[in-house]
Amino acid sequence: MKPSPRSRPRRATPTGAGALARSHRATRAAHASELAEDYVEIIDDLIASRGEARVVDIAACLGVTHVTVSRTLTRLRRDGLVTTVPYRSVFLTPGGRALARACKRRHDLIVAFLRSLGISRPTARADAEGIEHHVSRETLRAFARATPSPRRRAPKR
Template identity: 50%
Template sequence: MPTRRPDPARCLPSAEAQASRFARQREADRAATAEDYVELIADLIREEKEARAVVIARRMGVSQATVTATVARLQRDGLVETQPYRGLFLTEAGQQMAAAARARHELLVRFLIALGLDAETAEQDAEGLEHHVSDKALAVFGKFLEGR
């Protein structure tokens, strides 16, 4: 009787490899909030000509205090600018982040639909996946879509 080889998908990775994977996911989780906010701010500016904290709070399903704290962090990180008695504005870096997040989202939606998922579920699932998928995977998804 032949000896069975262990299934690589079931083998525990090295401690360094596993730590690296978890660190990447923690960083993606931290970046997800910033990406969601700048993407929403860009969408609001495009559609409604302004982005206000009260609207962001309603659309994100969070309190205005949460939006205020997050916007302060985004401002500190050079992604958002505020002006007294006016809405929020994206810096060049914020605009670039929003465009990249939007492109990832749209690619993932198209990919999931191409695999047979309905549009509503694809939109919902892409919202979480867009922050955690690697650039390498996105390139493969894009190639797949080009070949269809």
């Protein structure tokens, strides 16, 4: 016979469980933000280079299925970053364009900073993809101060 729920001893909540839960919520929110930033950047790049951003092209850029892209676009629509037309292109809202431009500036700054350290262009670009979502504003300001301005940089050879 099973003991009734009232007669079972209560399990103790692990020490720090509340803080751990807050940390996990923050991590999930940060991941969702990273995903949104990656999508709006790619959509903006596709529109700039091809004149449109189609689900199939977004999927190819990210190496995911069209179903994954469709689900993410639903969230981005809900968040006011994109609009879609069935069986047509994906469009950025003004908020989506602003986010894409901010992400691009941040990405370009990180690439420039890494390049100023002597990192090759392909490696700097790849590393910037991994770094860009995890750098604080304070660190970005330091990168900007430490990076030569484009006007003062030596010409490419």
